[in-house]
Amino acid sequence: MKKDSFVLRGGIVYSKNLNEIEAYDGGYLVCEDGSCKGAFPVLLEKYKDLPLIDFGDMLIMPGMTDLHVHAPQYTFRGIGMDEELLTWLNKYTFPEEAKYKDIEYAKKAYDHFSEDLRRSFTTRAVVYGTIHNEATTALMEKLEKTGIISFVGKVNMDRNGSAGLQESSAAESLKATEEWLEAIAGRFKNTKPILTPRFIPSCSDELMRGLGELAKEKGLRIQSHLSENKAECAWVKELVPSSSCYANAYELFGAMGSNEFPSIMAHCVYSGEEEISILKKHGAFVAHCADSNMNLSSGIAPVRKFLDAGINVGLGTDVAAGSSMNLLKTVLITIQASKMYYRLVDNSAKPLSFEEAFYLATMGGGKYFGKVGTFQEGYEFDAVVIDDSLMKSMRDMSVRERIERICYNDSDAFIVEKYVRGKKIYTRTR
Amino acid sequence: MKKDSFVLRGGIVYSKNLNEIEAYDGGYLVCEDGSCKGAFPVLLEKYKDLPLIDFGDMLIMPGMTDLHVHAPQYTFRGIGMDEELLTWLNKYTFPEEAKYKDIEYAKKAYDHFSEDLRRSFTTRAVVYGTIHNEATTALMEKLEKTGIISFVGKVNMDRNGSAGLQESSAAESLKATEEWLEAIAGRFKNTKPILTPRFIPSCSDELMRGLGELAKEKGLRIQSHLSENKAECAWVKELVPSSSCYANAYELFGAMGSNEFPSIMAHCVYSGEEEISILKKHGAFVAHCADSNMNLSSGIAPVRKFLDAGINVGLGTDVAAGSSMNLLKTVLITIQASKMYYRLVDNSAKPLSFEEAFYLATMGGGKYFGKVGTFQEGYEFDAVVIDDSLMKSMRDMSVRERIERICYNDSDAFIVEKYVRGKKIYTRTR
Numbered sequence: 001m002k003k004d005s006f007v008l009r010g011g012i013v014y015s016k017n018l019n020e021i022e023a024y025d026g027g028y029l030v031c032e033d034g035s036c037k038g039a040f041p042v043l044l045e046k047y048k049d050l051p052l053i054d055f056g057d058m059l060i061m062p063g064m065t066d067l068h069v070h071a072p073q074y075t076f077r078g079i080g081m082d083e084e085l086l087t088w089l090n091k092y093t094f095p096e097e098a099k100y101k102d103i104e105y106a107k108k109a110y111d112h113f114s115e116d117l118r119r120s121f122t123t124r125a126v127v128y129g130t131i132h133n134e135a136t137t138a139l140m141e142k143l144e145k146t147g148i149i150s151f152v153g154k155v156n157m158d159r160n161g162s163a164g165l166q167e168s169s170a171a172e173s174l175k176a177t178e179e180w181l182e183a184i185a186g187r188f189k190n191t192k193p194i195l196t197p198r199f200i201p202s203c204s205d206e207l208m209r210g211l212g213e214l215a216k217e218k219g220l221r222i223q224s225h226l227s228e229n230k231a232e233c234a235w236v237k238e239l240v241p242s243s244s245c246y247a248n249a250y251e252l253f254g255a256m257g258s259n260e261f262p263s264i265m266a267h268c269v270y271s272g273e274e275e276i277s278i279l280k281k282h283g284a285f286v287a288h289c290a291d292s293n294m295n296l297s298s299g300i301a302p303v304r305k306f307l308d309a310g311i312n313v314g315l316g317t318d319v320a321a322g323s324s325m326n327l328l329k330t331v332l333i334t335i336q337a338s339k340m341y342y343r344l345v346d347n348s349a350k351p352l353s354f355e356e357a358f359y360l361a362t363m364g365g366g367k368y369f370g371k372v373g374t375f376q377e378g379y380e381f382d383a384v385v386i387d388d389s390l391m392k393s394m395r396d397m398s399v400r401e402r403i404e405r406i407c408y409n410d411s412d413a414f415i416v417e418k419y420v421r422g423k424k425i426y427t428r429t430r
Numbered sequence: 431m432k433k434d435s436f437v438l439r440g441g442i443v444y445s446k447n448l449n450e451i452e453a454y455d456g457g458y459l460v461c462e463d464g465s466c467k468g469a470f471p472v473l474l475e476k477y478k479d480l481p482l483i484d485f486g487d488m489l490i491m492p493g494m495t496d497l498h499v500h501a502p503q504y505t506f507r508g509i510g511m512d513e514e515l516l517t518w519l520n521k522y523t524f525p526e527e528a529k530y531k532d533i534e535y536a537k538k539a540y541d542h543f544s545e546d547l548r549r550s551f552t553t554r555a556v557v558y559g560t561i562h563n564e565a566t567t568a569l570m571e572k573l574e575k576t577g578i579i580s581f582v583g584k585v586n587m588d589r590n591g592s593a594g595l596q597e598s599s600a601a602e603s604l605k606a607t608e609e610w611l612e613a614i615a616g617r618f619k620n621t622k623p624i625l626t627p628r629f630i631p632s633c634s635d636e637l638m639r640g641l642g643e644l645a646k647e648k649g650l651r652i653q654s655h656l657s658e659n660k661a662e663c664a665w666v667k668e669l670v671p672s673s674s675c676y677a678n679a680y681e682l683f684g685a686m687g688s689n690e691f692p693s694i695m696a697h698c699v700y701s702g703e704e705e706i707s708i709l710k711k712h713g714a715f716v717a718h719c720a721d722s723n724m725n726l727s728s729g730i731a732p733v734r735k736f737l738d739a740g741i742n743v744g745l746g747t748d749v750a751a752g753s754s755m756n757l758l759k760t761v762l763i764t765i766q767a768s769k770m771y772y773r774l775v776d777n778s779a780k781p782l783s784f785e786e787a788f789y790l791a792t793m794g795g796g797k798y799f800g801k802v803g804t805f806q807e808g809y810e811f812d813a814v815v816i817d818d819s820l821m822k823s824m825r826d827m828s829v830r831e832r833i834e835r836i837c838y839n840d841s842d843a844f845i846v847e848k849y850v851r852g853k854k855i856y857t858r859t860r
Binding site: 323324404 | 507508512538546724727756762769836841
């Protein structure tokens with residue numbers, strides 16, 4: 001028998017597409033060799049010899065993808081939400097990230113981050129480290145051990161940082177990046193590097209151009225921030241006066257990626273029509289971070305416009321501007337944000353349905369990793385088994401209703417097991 | 431020794447006023463005869479003979495007040511958030527509330543509600559039942575057993591309900607209300623009746639006027655809904671054409687309450703200047719329900735204006751338009767809503783600080799119950815002991831930081847014990 005092959009039984013729920021959720025009460029979910037063979041209301045004859053794990057009434061959903069999370073900021077999650085972006089960076093973020101020069105501090109902090117990510121609903125993540133090579137490599141080592149599949153970036157910053165958090169020149173930043181890539185080459189199976197210019201204000205033209213070239217030369221992807229905050233957007237226009245919009249600034253430096261090596265751009269709160277067409281042209285992924293955008297008073301991204309334009313969209317928790325790595329909560333806040341956008345900004349932008357928000361957290365972000373984020377045949381087998389039995393009900397709730405309820409109300413939803421590519425990486429211990 | 435007298439030791443945190451939180455790491459909180467004698471960094475000599483319970487590093491905060499929650503709707507919490515208010519009422523709410531005619535259904539459903547409220551951060555609640563006397567009395571019996579202190583209302587509706595959920599006339603509704611008041615008279619210590627006209631569209635002029643008179647005659651308080659949704663506001667203007675604003679409609683019928691018997695008006699999303707002055711004049715409490723107002727795409731209430739006007743404001747979860755009875759989560763969403771109001775509606779309305787939102791959830795709503803919601807001397811002793819030890823940290827977090835962190839990020843905050851007026855009403859069992 002092939003390894004990592006088995007059948008899970010339970011209340012199975014997953015996206016068919018952006019607008020439809022499929023659900024089976026007492027359904028069967030088949031994993032063969034780490035790949036999903038589909039979910040079925042009745043177990044097919046050909047799978048009857050596979051080992052079956054029966055989770056009874058528990059829910060089984062695809063693992064979720066966090067497209068944007070800052071590992072070093074996990075230490076100050078949930079505090080210091082009283083400022084807007086640029087002040088928040090200088091007051092809370094840069095001083096904290098500077099501490100990761102100390103590898104012992106970094107190791108302990110990244111232990112916390114990795115362990116909490118392991119016991120979250122997330123199976124795939126795209127992660128920022130800091131500018132420090134050693135600390136970022138330690139983060140990759142720890143993430144690799146969790147079994148979660150991730151991209152991790154050593155951050156590049158050669159301007160507008162703080163005394164303790166800035167590289168001395170574009171050349172030094174590029175050299176450090178190449179050294180980091182060499183140091184980790186071939187070491188990890190599940191943890192890949194991604195180039196990570198923090199954002200235009202942190203990176204000189206020369207650095208940004210160098211990273212664009214490095215990405216093409218080595219076939220690497222790029223992640224960065226885009227149009228998060230009004231003051232930031234105005235600053236970028238000053239810093240790159242020849243750019244026609246913020247995304248065009250990345251484009252000018254060859255740092256917007258391609259369909260083959262798509263970039264992730266976090267936020268896009270103030271992306272207008274031109275920016276949307278640039279995102280589309282390069283096959284970029286928008287990491288929509290509604291929790292963060294509310295916490296830092298940034299605003300609300302026009303997600304409906306991105307979807308209508310056919311842009312790739314996934315969700316990011318954006319810890320620590322987002323306060324939690326819990327993507328169920330992010331789904332709730334994403335829906336609420338889209339309703340407030342509809343109500344307060346643009347009455348023609350239909351709010352996101354639950355189906356759409358659930359899709360974004362699973363298939364939408366999962367697409368960045370390939371065939372990931374659903375239980376359709378041929379997708380990689382990432383699954384989370386959830387016990388919601390403490391949530392009392394007056395009638396038999398459908399599996400579809402129960403998955404919605406735990407996104408709105410997750411206090412009584414406990415992860416029992418978590419699988420990535422068919423391997424169990426977490427089991428509840430209490 | 432007086433009964434209900436003891437000292438709790440732990441990380442103590444409470445509001446001094448709207449803008450200041452007091453916190454003691456390893457502090458002492460004194461309860462004598464169910465009343466708070468204050469919190470202290472060092473135990474005063476005169477309290478050294480009281481029994482001391484040492485909670486070590488755990489947090490101890492005042493119990494929270496939920497100013498607006500619909501008990502019968504708890505059965506469909508977290509599902510059906512795809513509609514706006516008036517459609518949502520007809521599609522989900524009225525059909526569910528109609529079921530409470532069946533007392534066995536009601537008893538079981540209210541068991542769930544009461545038990546989950548008992549294990550929440552809430553120690554005081556103002557609760558809607560349904561139009562059914564028997565079910566509402568059963569709800570009061572169950573709430574009384576929890577030890578939580580509450581107001582509970584039998585709902586009045588004599589128009590615009592549904593086939594299964596409407597009283598046949600104003601007279602019948604008033605008669606049922608008097609019968610309910612008689613049936614429960616003197617039966618409960620902690621559970622008081624409150625008159626509960628659902629909202630203007632549900633109550634004829636005659637019914638509303640009758641309830642206003644009944645309130646005055648019996649010294650009862652009134653709770654209702656106010657200016658939640660634009661279509662609702664327009665409808666009220668049609669239904670009561672002589673009213674100058676929605677609050678004035680209540681005022682015309684003598685149903686706005688008084689400083690002595692203040693009413694609670696939930697939502698107030700669309701309350702303008704005149705309405706604010708009416709709320710102020712009658713000493714009314716605004717139950718601010720940010721979670722609900724986002725879920726039903728209602729909008730965001732101008733809380734800053736209410737506070738500036740000196741109006742009483744507390745928070746409501748508004749289950750089931752709000753999805754959870756967890757007031758920590760309501761604090762988070764309240765802050766986010768105020769930031770989006772600032773960003774998208776009125777740039778002169780400063781967002782709520784954490785201090786302000788925490789105050790609203792504790793002292794703000796607590797004021798409706800008298801001296802409730804803080805650990806200052808002379809307040810009733812409502813306290814919640816919280817274990818947040820699963821939240822890993824890289825440094826000693828202050829108690830003030832930890833209370834903020836669990837509001838933003840409550841997945842790892844567990845209630846260990848809960849006290850109301852000095853009586854322990856909940857102990858963690860697992």
